Amino acid sequence: MVNPSPARGGESTAPHILPNEMEHDLDKRMATPPPAPAGSDVIADVVGDFGIWQLRTILIIFLCKIPAAWFMACIIFTGPELYPGSEFTCDTSYLTSSSNSSFSVSDNQCYVLDESTGTSSECEQFTYVSSFDSLIMQFNLVCLRDIFVAWTQYWHLFGVLVGGVMGTKMMLAISPRSTYCVGAVAQILCGVVTGYARDFSLHCAFRCLSAVCCAIMFTAGQAIFADITAGMHRIGAIILYDTFWSIGVILLPGLSSFFNSWSLIYVGITFPTVMLILLLYWTPDSPRWLLRHAADRFSIDNVEEIVREGAAINDRTFKIPPDFRLQLEQLSERLKAQPPPAPWTELWKGKRAKTHMVAAHLALAFFVINFMGMLLNIRSFGRDYLVPNTIAMGFSEIIGCFLALHFTLKHNKWKWQCAGVFNILAGILGCMGWIFTNADSMDADLKVSLWMIIATIPKAAVSCAQSMILACMNELMPANKKQLFVFSVVTWARVWLLSAPFFNVLRKIDTAMSLTSYCVFSILGGICTSLLLTPRISVSPVVPHLEPSNTKEQSPLNAPVWTVESDVNNTRL
Known part of the structure; x- marks a missing residue:
């Protein structure tokens, strides 16, 4: 009810609202909260970009890289070189x-x-x-060791290629957490069969299947932690993902020392995956994947439970809005309504698109060949030095990952050029092995130390550039092209990765030959990486020019702000 009240001098005033009507109107507004903005993301608002909940999930998922590294590098210790005449x-x-x-x-x-x-x-x-029952002895491969070791390694890398594609396609219908679990269970079964296969062809087949399972696990795992983190925390997590791969490389010599048979080594590197399955209890599923594929209210309930748990662990329950459920439903509808990704041919269109496509595909191909092949190449430096050389390679990979993180955080504008120049210089250093390769009078320990110095520096450079490309290459494309671009670059690189084991056969010509081939790849990859440049587009707020209402001197607080339109074409080299 509105009661007009007389004003002084006969002037009319605004109507007064009774207190009970004000209270009723306030209750009504509180009962119907305003809808969330169209571009808002309630999940990110509630759990935050990074916290204890994300850290716990990341550390659990990172562990899957350790058995993946073991399955790839175990050939160093399951098939060591045997000395003719004595062994x-x-x-x-x-x-x-x-x-x-x-x-x-x-x-x-x-x-x-x-x-x-x-x-x-x-x-x-x-x-x-020999006191160690090696794979070489099992299949009588002593005289064809190099080519057959390369052959079995080829099938492992083929499994990584297939597993990456299979994991990506599985997540179109199965949630990332379920995909991860399937990969872990299958990897345990295939790993045991790989170790006890008594036919070489069967061994290669199940080694391939084990690699498929490993690739499914770390592909699905990355999808989970990339979904619950944001901003630089997400980039940092992807960059440091390979550090646990390197930890697995460092731990492999110690693990292998407990067994006197190649079959037992396979059992030893397989069963720690059981622990990863148990840790899935504390690993959430991808909330946005669940919302995108939500078919009923139970799916929304599951996401709400996941996000509320994350908010409680991160001590952010105060961020949960009153209409939390409604905002989750709205987010689900927006995710379902997203347009499909652009076709592959569209990746070539746009400013610098062709340069980025060619450079990114070639750079990652060069780096993954180098990353895997150079680790296996340490066998060229002698069986007696396998343990320290393997550990040194693992530490150099970790250093490279942290260098990539440093370049990204501190030199983000020119991070690609920093990584590229580092690889060019490190590759040139690695080619210097020809100086002392024929120095037979040199002390054996000193010679191996020099080999490792000129091998670990390029290894760190490759690790730096590879982790940076994997974490940041989606910055090179618009939003609707990112996912397909990343898939295309990674799949292309893994196809060329199949050739990595066969470059190690060049050591039959000279130890410096195989190392030089990888260092040439490092130089070429560095050149391609230097051609990448993240588009820098900043939006300056437009401040309207306000005319002063009087002739008094205008306050600096009200003075017009002159803005400069950002140069969106500054990505040209």
Whole structure:
């Protein structure tokens, strides 16, 4: 009810509202809160960009990189080099010889010479004298060790390629947490079969399947922690993802020392995955994936429970709005209504798009070949130095990841150029192995130390650039092209990764040859990385020009602010 009240001098005034009507109007407004802004994200507002909840999830997911590294690098210790004469000899008893025939064996124990006819043939039976039952002994690969080790490693890397694609496609229908669990369970089964396979072809097949499972796990795991973090915290988490891979490389020599058989090593690197399955109890699912695929109210309930738990652990329950459920439903509808990603041909359109496409694809291909191949190449420096060299490689990878984080945080404008120049210089240093490769008079320990110095620096540079590209390459494309661009670059690089094991065969020519090939890749990758440049677009607020209402001197607080339109074309080199 509105009661007009008389005013002095007969002037009318605004109507007064009775107190009970004011209270009723206030209750009505509180009962119907205003809708959330169209671009708001209630999940990020409630749990924050980073907190204890995200940190716990990240550390749990990062652990899956450790068995992935073990399965990739275990060939260093399951198939070590055997010394001819002292650890294996050719057994000529299988030859049916006449009374006037005699046989001699070559120094490397791989060829048998029939002295009566002058013909030679490959040795088919060996006698082993070794305390370690290696994969090489199991399948009689001593004379073809390098090529068959490269062959089994090829199938592992093929599994990584297939697993990355399969994990991405699985997450179109299965939640990332469920995908991760499927990969972990399958990896335990395939890992055990890989260790106890007594046929070389079967061993390669299950090694490939084990790699598929590892790739599914770390692909799904990244989808989870990338969804619950934001901003530089997300970039930092992706950059440091490979540090746990390096920790696995560092731990592998110690783990292998507990076993005297290659089969037991496979069992040892497989069963820690059981712990990862148990830790899934404290690992949330991707909330936005659940909202995007929500079919009923129970899916929304699940997301609400996840986000409320994250807010409680991060001590941000005060951020939960009264209409929390409604905002989750609105976010779900917006995620479902998102347009489909752009087709692959659209990735080539736009300013600097062709440069970024070519440079990013080539750079990551060069770096992943280098990253995997150079680790396996430490076998070229001698079996007696495998343990310290493996540990040194692991630490160099960790240093490279932290350098990538430093460049991204402190030199974000020119981070690509920092990583590129670092790889070019490190690659040039690595090519200097030719200076002392034929120095036979040099002390063996000193020579190996020099080899490792010129190998670990390029290794750190490659780790730096690779982790930076994986974390930041989506900055190079608009929002509707990011996902397809990342998938295209990573898949292309993993296709070329299949060639990495075969470059190690070049060590048969010279130790410096295989190392130089990887360092050339480092230089080429550095050049391609230097061509990348993140578009820098800033939006300056437009402040209207206000005319002074009087002739008094205008206050500086009310003075017009002159803005300069940001140069959106400054991405040209």
